[in-house]
Amino acid sequence: MRLNLITKLTLATGVILMVTMACFAWLRIGNLERLLLEEAVTSADNLSETIVRTTHYQMLDNDLPRVFQMITEAGSQKGIKRIRMISKEGKIAFSTKRNEIGTLVDKKAAACNMCHTGSAPLLHATSMSRSRIYRDESGATVLGMAKGIYNEPKCSAAACHFHPSSARILGVLDVVVSLDNMNAQLAEYRNKAIIQTIILLGLLTLSLTFFMMKLVTVPLRLLLTHTKKVAAGDLESSVAVQSGDELGELACSFNGMTDNLRQARRELEEWAHNLEAKVEERTRELKQMQAQLVRSEKLASQGELVAGIAHEINNPLTGILVYSSLISSDPKLDPELKPDIETIVRETQRCASIVKGLLDFSRETPPQKKPLALEQVMEEALNLVIHQSLFHDIVIARRYAADLPLVMADHNQMEQVLINLLLNAGQAMTGAGELTITTGVFPGGEALFASIRDSGCGIPEEHLGKIFDPFFTTKDQKGTGLGLSVSYGIIANHGGKIGVESQVGAGTTFTVILPLAGVETEPVES
Template sequence: MAIFAYINIETLEEIFLQEAVSDAENLSEAIIKTTHHQMLDDDRLRAYQMIQEVGTQNGIESIRLINKDGRIIYSTRDDEIGTFVDKKAAACNMCHSGATPLTHASTMNRSRFFTNAQGKQVLGLAKAIYNEESCYTAKCHFHPENFRVLGVLDVVVSLDKVMAITSSYRYKFTSLTVFLLLLIWLSITLCTQALVSRPVKQLLKHTNLLARGELNSKVLTSSSDELGELASSFNTMTISLKKARDELEDWGRNLEVKVEERTHQLKQIQDQLIRSEKLASLGELVAGIAHEINNPLTGILVFSSLVGDDPRLNPELKDDLEKIRRETQRCAKIVRGLLDFARESVPHKIPTQINDLIDASLDLVTHQSSFHDITVVREYQHTLPQVLVDPNQIEQVLVNMLLNASHAMASGGKLTVATGLTCGDNRLFVSISDTGCGIPEENLGKIFDPFFTTKENLGTGLGLAVSYGIVESHGGNIEVQSTVGVGTVFTIRLPLPSDGESVEHSTGRSDADMPSSAVL
């Protein structure tokens, strides 16, 4: 705006000066036209009087007539009449700068601006008086025809009015420019304060609060521009930080519980790994032991039977011989359990409806005397998909666990069998829960170990170990939860077949493939 104001003032001043030069040009032309006839009549006195009258007008400093020799033949200032002008002066230099004087020059080149003796700014304009045809044909002609310029009319006018108008305009335009600059500065300051400074201060204050950990503050958003979006982002960040801090505090409060949970999970995984390694090593060991003691047991059982049927046997010895045969059969049962535990038979998997398999298992065991005072509750999910399992092996697992549950409820109780799908993974579960005596916590990690049993003279301690191996060979797992005096829950989890999975028939050994000595 300052540059615009400067250019505008300079242009206006130039225009005013051009107008002043034009007015001086018109004044000179009017004087020449007015005195033309007096000059033709050689009435110089009348012509000088007319020039004198024009020179008395306001704003005209002086009017001079200069002949071609440079002598002032008339002037409104008497002291100049008869004197000569300097042709090298500013007023004459334009036409007389060369060897031959110019006969024509532009208006601006014939004008000059200077300060007179009184210190006033004035404009001088020199206008040539040409030797026209009416001049050299007049009766009183003084100059021959070949003279082109008869003289010069030099007019000097005051520039006080032009300078006053220019100064007034300069003052007004400068004042307006300053006022506009102040107005724009004030507007920008207020807008910046309202739209930038105040929101930035709020953001800075909010940042300081965040640095002190105060996450409940919120930046007020009053606009939808970039600063408004930034304030919204700050609020979103504050919410996220508060949520993260709350989560960290919650983690800190519950860290001990979570550590205990993770420790318990790791202990369970470790127990499973130890159990798997133990079962694998024991399987190899018992396979050899069972094979070695099976033949002697067969001989003892055969010959004890023969001796028992011999009439020569003393009747008093028959009870002792019957006890030998009974204990031998018990040893044979243990051997069969060892063989079942050691034998790694590949499951013959076929699509099976697990609910039907559970019903078949219950039909096998519910007629036994241990189930007389037990109520069986079936909680099936009837929309279960089929699973790929070996029905005989899974039935063996189910029968074993059902019998164990009945033995835990010697005085009666409730046996609940539930089925369903687990959340989060592609698995099916079978839950067998009883209201029996429960398992002590120190025994929970041992129940799947071979030969571990709490039943005196009722089991070999191989049932759960064999069941664990069968379920593991199907890609599943067995979990147990128990409370002493409340009951026990065994949960079998089996994987569901993936899309496109086909039924694989194993070629593992069966009982028919075993040596006769191994099947007692």
């Protein structure tokens, strides 16, 4: 059986109190018994003395009937069991119990042995040692008091000469009183003491329980509930501090401990959250790198094919362009044929520019690298496009990093890339929107970047892997689909990268990354 703390404490205190109070009551009852007994002995002695004194003259006159009458009257008082006169020889001269008159008493009996202890009887003794308590023939507890009747000169000189002058003691007056009254008083006192002790014990136990519950059990229960909550993971709870004692201090310490635990858990959660975000970011970066790699491989194979075709077409095209130009400027040419020849020249020029674009894409045109400031090239590219009606309602935000280092690049090619990206952004916003241009250096200082963010239509997920392919366009007749593929080839030729991030309906960000001037970087294989 599991006893709780308060029951154990109450039981222990109750037992200690009960034992203490029982001992105390036992001592009090013992004291009272002794006092009552002394009082009974004194009364019995006083009665003996009174009888001896009041019968003194009748004794001297040897008026025994009168003596016996007085003794009988004294013995008729309430509580007196028996009074008898015993001669020196042990013969009962008179007794209020008539039937024992004239009989001899046993000196060894309880009534006589306090004086007749040795060979010679005691002549004088204290009232306590002259008394004895015993059970009489009816079984009742009685107190016997023996009083010596001493010989006096008057006795031996009396007319009757009844006693010789040598005798010291003439007889004994034996008074026997009932102790029933004293025992009844004692029993009543004992019962009262027991009842009082029980009531007091009950009251003490109740008040002790009450105070223990208020001072110990309630704060302990609160602490216990709190610790259970904490163990179950509820770190927001706290325990009310109810006192400034040790339990109050304990509650304060618990609250402090819970606060520390809560703080530690929050830090752990934050740490886990950050870790999750970092993992997500790294995963995204890895995906981008993988996509870039796939794109590079794809574009590399396309580049080889395109380069071959472009070379083959370039030579006949040059011939067509030269001869058609010559024919067009020939004065002998029939004026009616002149527009046709001019169409041939124009279309051939268009074909030549496409072929040039393809050669740029396949990196057949080596860049003429010179140190240049990227913002300056950006501004030149912007100047070329913003006057077009396409850009009239577009807000342009420039966020150029201060003191951007120079980059080794081909001015014309770089301008071409930026124009391609700006035009794409403008076309994606269909005339209105926000264009944000940002430049900066990557932490570590190995490369710089220029990003062009538009608030246009965005690129669907399925197109992201194709936009750098030559001839991939969503612009029907208006686009050749060479802008991004050419830009890609140029940037790769500079040892850099082009990245893209896009969300349909929100916008697109193209980022050009270029290695910094003075930093030797191998061109990216594509």
